[in-house]
Amino acid sequence: MESNQSKPGLLCNPEGSQRTLYPYVTGTSVVALKYKDGILMAADMGGSYGSTLRYKSVERMKPIGKHSLLGASGEISDFQELLHYLDELILYDNMWDDGNSLGPKEVHNYLTRVMYNRRNKFDPLWNSLVLGGVKKGQKYLGMVSMIGVNFEDNHVATGFGNHLARPILRDEWHENLTFEEGVKLLEKCMRVLLYRDRSAVNKLQISKITEEGVTISQPYSLKTFWGFSAFENPTLGAEGSW
Amino acid sequence: MTPISPHKPAHFCLHQSSLSYSHLTLSSPFLILAYDKIAVASHHLEPMRKGKRKKKPSPGSSQRERERESQSHLLEQKENPNKNRHSFTERERHCDFFLERETKNDAVKMFRNQYDTDVTTWSPAGRLFQVEYAMEAVKQGSAAIGLRSKTHVVLACVNKANSELSSHQKKIFKVDDHIGVAIAGLTADGRVLSRYMRSEAINYNYTYESPLPVGRLVVQLADKAQVCTQRSWKRPYGVGLLVGGLDESGAHLYYNCPSGNYFEYQAFAIGSRSQAAKTYLERRFENFTGSTREDLIKDALIATRETLQGEKLRSSICTIAVVGVGEPFHILDQDTVQKLIDAFEIVQDEAPAAEPDAGAEPAAAAEEGEGSGAGADQAAVPEPDVAPMDI
Numbered sequence: 001m002e003s004n005q006s007k008p009g010l011l012c013n014p015e016g017s018q019r020t021l022y023p024y025v026t027g028t029s030v031v032a033l034k035y036k037d038g039i040l041m042a043a044d045m046g047g048s049y050g051s052t053l054r055y056k057s058v059e060r061m062k063p064i065g066k067h068s069l070l071g072a073s074g075e076i077s078d079f080q081e082l083l084h085y086l087d088e089l090i091l092y093d094n095m096w097d098d099g100n101s102l103g104p105k106e107v108h109n110y111l112t113r114v115m116y117n118r119r120n121k122f123d124p125l126w127n128s129l130v131l132g133g134v135k136k137g138q139k140y141l142g143m144v145s146m147i148g149v150n151f152e153d154n155h156v157a158t159g160f161g162n163h164l165a166r167p168i169l170r171d172e173w174h175e176n177l178t179f180e181e182g183v184k185l186l187e188k189c190m191r192v193l194l195y196r197d198r199s200a201v202n203k204l205q206i207s208k209i210t211e212e213g214v215t216i217s218q219p220y221s222l223k224t225f226w227g228f229s230a231f232e233n234p235t236l237g238a239e240g241s242w
Numbered sequence: 243m244t245p246i247s248p249h250k251p252a253h254f255c256l257h258q259s260s261l262s263y264s265h266l267t268l269s270s271p272f273l274i275l276a277y278d279k280i281a282v283a284s285h286h287l288e289p290m291r292k293g294k295r296k297k298k299p300s301p302g303s304s305q306r307e308r309e310r311e312s313q314s315h316l317l318e319q320k321e322n323p324n325k326n327r328h329s330f331t332e333r334e335r336h337c338d339f340f341l342e343r344e345t346k347n348d349a350v351k352m353f354r355n356q357y358d359t360d361v362t363t364w365s366p367a368g369r370l371f372q373v374e375y376a377m378e379a380v381k382q383g384s385a386a387i388g389l390r391s392k393t394h395v396v397l398a399c400v401n402k403a404n405s406e407l408s409s410h411q412k413k414i415f416k417v418d419d420h421i422g423v424a425i426a427g428l429t430a431d432g433r434v435l436s437r438y439m440r441s442e443a444i445n446y447n448y449t450y451e452s453p454l455p456v457g458r459l460v461v462q463l464a465d466k467a468q469v470c471t472q473r474s475w476k477r478p479y480g481v482g483l484l485v486g487g488l489d490e491s492g493a494h495l496y497y498n499c500p501s502g503n504y505f506e507y508q509a510f511a512i513g514s515r516s517q518a519a520k521t522y523l524e525r526r527f528e529n530f531t532g533s534t535r536e537d538l539i540k541d542a543l544i545a546t547r548e549t550l551q552g553e554k555l556r557s558s559i560c561t562i563a564v565v566g567v568g569e570p571f572h573i574l575d576q577d578t579v580q581k582l583i584d585a586f587e588i589v590q591d592e593a594p595a596a597e598p599d600a601g602a603e604p605a606a607a608a609e610e611g612e613g614s615g616a617g618a619d620q621a622a623v624p625e626p627d628v629a630p631m632d633i
Contacts, residue, residue, distance in 0.1 A: 096457075096458060096461075098455065098457045098458065098491075099457075099491040100455040100457065100458070100489060100490060100491060102450065103452070105450075105451055105452060106450035106451065106452045108451075109449060109450050109451040109452070110449055110450060113448075113449050136490070
């Protein structure tokens with residue numbers, strides 16, 4: 001992280017102050033849930049530039065170390081910077097080479113500290129993060145927001161997913177979902193988001209993390225149905241509308 | 243008369259660097275006396291010495307030099323290439339040798355020599371004497387003992403108060419719920435290092451919401467100690483630390499020494515008379531992995547008793563601390579410890595054959611008998627529980 005001392009001029013000069021004001025290239029929701037063997041997480045591959053769906057192959061979920069999986073929505077460049085910090089963290093952890101390793105709980109807390117500190121400097125990392133993992137049979141799923149709010153739960157979602165996906169999860173989630181049930185549930189949530197979230201693209205990945213490790217699926221598309229009668233000839237009866 | 247260095251009392255050998263203080267002209271009566279004694283004796287030694295002095299070190303003699311150095315530092319001084327320091331008479335060089343010979347019995351194993359002034363000076367044999375002296379300081383402290391099983395670590399130490407009026411020296415510190423440390427040596431250094439350990443543990447917990455793995459703390463401590471062995475304006479920490487703790491890879495016991503080295507142990511003892519405890523532990527350590535908590539504490543108490551060499555073991559002179567799975571680090575209170583002591587000492591008094599762990603008891607009793615004759619103590623009327631006046 002650059003020190004403020006190295007840029008005294010910029011600090012004093014209000015026009016040159018360096019802090020995040022608004023995001024540019026953003027990813028939309030991430031949805032995740034705990035199932036029998038671990039965590040399932042889903043995110044689409046879109047990077048929006050404002051209202052343009054500009055990038056359609058952005059991987060928004062990455063494995064962290066041996067035990068964790070991180071998904072992010074919000075500013076993609078900030079997500080990449082976070083990955084850089086986590087890389088270094090995991091590297092130093094591995095360098096100890098002593099049989100201890102950072103688990104999902106530790107990574108989650110570390111991320112909370114980073115996000116909260118940045119927020120205190122009025123220079124947030126504009127992301128909502130979902131951190132899931134399994135260590136020694138213990139499943140862990142948590143979320144950190146850009147202002148450092150963090151919590152753990154059995155199912156989490158970011159952005160629009162909070163409003164559209166979580167109600168579905170609250171109704172239909174239960175302990176010990178099988179892998180197939182979990183995937184079906186996630187796809188249901190992602191389909192709703194696809195229909196209703198304008199920054200969603202129909203190309204998604206589902207990843208799972210278990211005691212054995214992380215698997216991120218190949219990108220695929222969901223089947224959608226647009227054959228509603230109201231969509232046929234939509235301008236019928238709207239004289240003079242465009 | 244050529245002056246002798248005023249700094250050195252007669253019972254230390256005068257070594258080369260002191261003799262370079264020839265510009266000083268102090269002549270205390272005491273030193274004159276010593277010098278005279280030496281001058282007289284020098285006659286007898288002169289012929290032999292002459293011969294020795296003439297020997298120049300040959301190129302292949304570095305091995306010999308090393309051997310000689312470790313045996314007698316005086317000879318090393320004689321063959322030292324710093325010829326410009328030889329601004330004194332034969333007689334003075336004599337007096338080094340004589341004094342050393344005379345006082346060899348009194349001297350500690352470490353001799354004073356010209357390579358021990360600061361920690362950044364190597365000796366020709368590749369030793370840092372200041373670091374070794376720091377390890378001697380650890381041996382001067384009262385004993386501290388540690389043992390571990392698969393699930394528990396027990397730390398025990400002998401607490402001697404300076405007098406009846408004073409309180410005991412605190413030697414066991416809690417670093418975190420899952421780590422504790424017992425110290426031997428300079429307790430002030432130990433206190434400072436415990437504070438460092440506590441701060442590291444708490445910082446780790448704050449960032450990661452998870453207890454600091456013991457192995458990592460120990461490495462940080464060792465690196466901190468190493469720094470002090472490589473700066474001319476610092477001195478090594480004069481304290482040995484027995485760090486015991488639990489983490490996800492199990493129970494651990496480490497020993498950190500002032501040199502910056504650390505080792506992991508199944509059981510270990512440091513401080514004065516720790517050899518007796520180590521001997522006891524060496525006999526029993528193979529069983530420790532599977533020991534129960536109670537057996538481990540009992541072994542710790544017996545090992546502590548070994549270091550007391552005859553004195554009766556009472557809870558007022560020892561401290562026991564335990565950490566284990568599901569049990570945060572805590573120091574056992576006096577009553578609990580006294581009850582444990584009474585329990586196994588009563589067992590000691592009863593016929594060993596009657597006990598289920600008869601195998602252990604006679605062995606312990608035998609060691610007792612050899613080392614201390616404390617068997618008699620236990621049978622005797624219990625003395626009033628008084629702290630000793632002096633160590």
